[in-house]
Amino acid sequence: MSDDTEDDSGGESTADMEFGEQPAPLGVKVGSTRTVVAEDDADSPSVTQTLTCLATYDDALTGEEHVIYGAEAATEYPDRVRFMLRSGLPEDKETTGLAKRFFEEFASANGLDTDSVVVYAIPTIDNEAGLDRLAEIIEDGPVGERRIASYPESLCGAVPALGDGLDAIEDTFVAINMGSTNLEACAYRRGEQLAPFSTGAITGTEVDRRIANYVEEETQGRVNIDLTTAREYKEQHADFNDYEPFSDIIQQPGGGTYEFTIEDAVMDAVDEFVDAAVDEVANVFLPDLASDYVKIYQQALDNPIVLTGGMGCIPGIVSEFETRLGEEIDREVEATTADEPETAAARGAHRIAERLVDLGEY
Ligand SMILES: Nc1ncnc2c1ncn2[C@@H]1O[C@H](COP(=O)(O)OP(=O)(O)O)[C@@H](O)[C@H]1O
Ligand SMILES: [Mg+2]
Structure with missing residues (x-):
């Protein structure tokens, strides 16, 4: 979790920095089947979703390892695609690492705002070690420089x-x-x-x-x-x-x-x-x-x-x-x-994030 990082708004324009633009509110759910992000205006959010899976392959020319995620990975590499959160939470160090990698790829491909207040919808499962590993993925994640908060998925989904x-x-x-x-x-x-x-x-x-x-x-x-x-x-x-x-x-x-x-x-x-x-x-x-x-x-x-x-x-x-x-x-x-229950938790989390931004709670 990071403190005030207003001076560190890397990609923002000069004007934004001078006027100290508010951070972007983001609602995120990293689910075992799909990852969903809601952003922009919470009244009519833009919602992005993808399968929570990834596959790696070696570049045919350079030998460098590349990562692909989501439906593309599931379809093209059914033999070695990994669903990192198969059981709901990361089970070990390896899947935690893969999940971090997945989230970085997803965030960069979708241009998610790093200068953000992020609310995560997280499961209520009695598995402390798994929840700690999920927290690690979230805290090391590419978004939420201003503030990271998490709320139960069913509360977010009810919003x-x-x-x-x-x-x-x-x-x-x-x-x-x-x-x-x-x-x-x-x-x-x-x-x-x-x-x-x-x-x-x-x-x-x-x-x-x-x-x-x-x-x-x-x-x-x-x-x-x-x-x-x-x-x-x-x-x-x-x-x-x-x-x-x-x-x-x-x-x-x-x-x-x-x-x-x-x-x-x-x-x-x-x-x-x-x-x-x-x-x-x-x-x-x-x-x-x-x-x-x-x-x-x-x-x-x-x-x-x-x-x-x-x-x-x-x-x-x-x-x-x-x-x-x-x-x-x-x-x-x-x-x-909710209408569209499969994205409701991320949209509810996004509304909470927007309220935190409005209240200056970051
Ligand atoms: N349109 C749909 N019709 C039926 N089942 C669905 C639909 N969309 C998602 N699901 C099912 O809902 C489950 C995923 O729910 P979700 O709340 O996203 O789970 P998790 O938090 O465990 O990742 C999966 O079993 C998925 O197949
Ligand atoms: Mg769930």
Whole structure:
């Protein structure tokens, strides 16, 4: 974390330096599947996202090692692309180093402002060593010369769901974050996290695994898809409102192609996901919250439950979750999500960063 570095505004024009221009607010989420950055004006931010992965190759002429990241790396080098945060947080020194390299490449390719106040949306996982390594990536990162702050991903993701400003920071509500590697739940009371719960058993990645298995079953063993393809099937086709069976074609090992149609594999997997999430929230998280904070429990359940995280993108998942949870706990509940949940955490973080800049808190 750096202090005042107003004199050190390397790339700024002379005019900017003379008038001591305010730092740029940035909201950043480095997720296990995607990294998302929101910048410029928080009312209509520009949002950049990329897959959190990188591959290296040697320059054919000079032998120098080059780095490519994102979809390009995943597509061109499926054999050696690395998703550094596969389990949600960096697992060791090596992946921490790779993640730093990724973030530097990403920041320079997208011209992210170093003279910035950055808010990071970070997971709520009980893994101190992993969180320390994430902090190292953030603190050594290429942005945030003026100030770096971090807030829970589900709070950031709830910000765009609960109004145009920062109402979420003042409210009392329950947030359920449905990400690639964890299901997280907690209540917020004016930004304070209560009864945080997380499990690595109910996840977007587990859904992808099941889709791959169910596709194999549904095609009588003829089709084996990898996890990237399974994730794409889920992201493109899962839909609780009006799912349509879809077809795909694979190359067969002996040559020739095989066309198949998926009726059930995708929806069976996401259906089980919602049931498992509801079960965990109704029977583990909410009872814990009620036993520690009964008033907050009542108050929070009178407000909409905010679903955050990329799995919230599946059309119809919010009302499906709402109905099934209501049945399970035998009381009426409402659920909501931001538009475009996959970028909501970065956009919420960006709004917080903008407020910090406005308040001169840097
Ligand atoms: N449009 C979509 N439809 C269905 N699932 C999606 C969509 N977009 C993202 N996801 C899923 O959401 C998960 C990523 O959520 P995210 O909150 O970004 O996770 P993390 O914080 O773990 O990186 C992945 O499993 C991804 O496939
Ligand atoms: Mg997450």
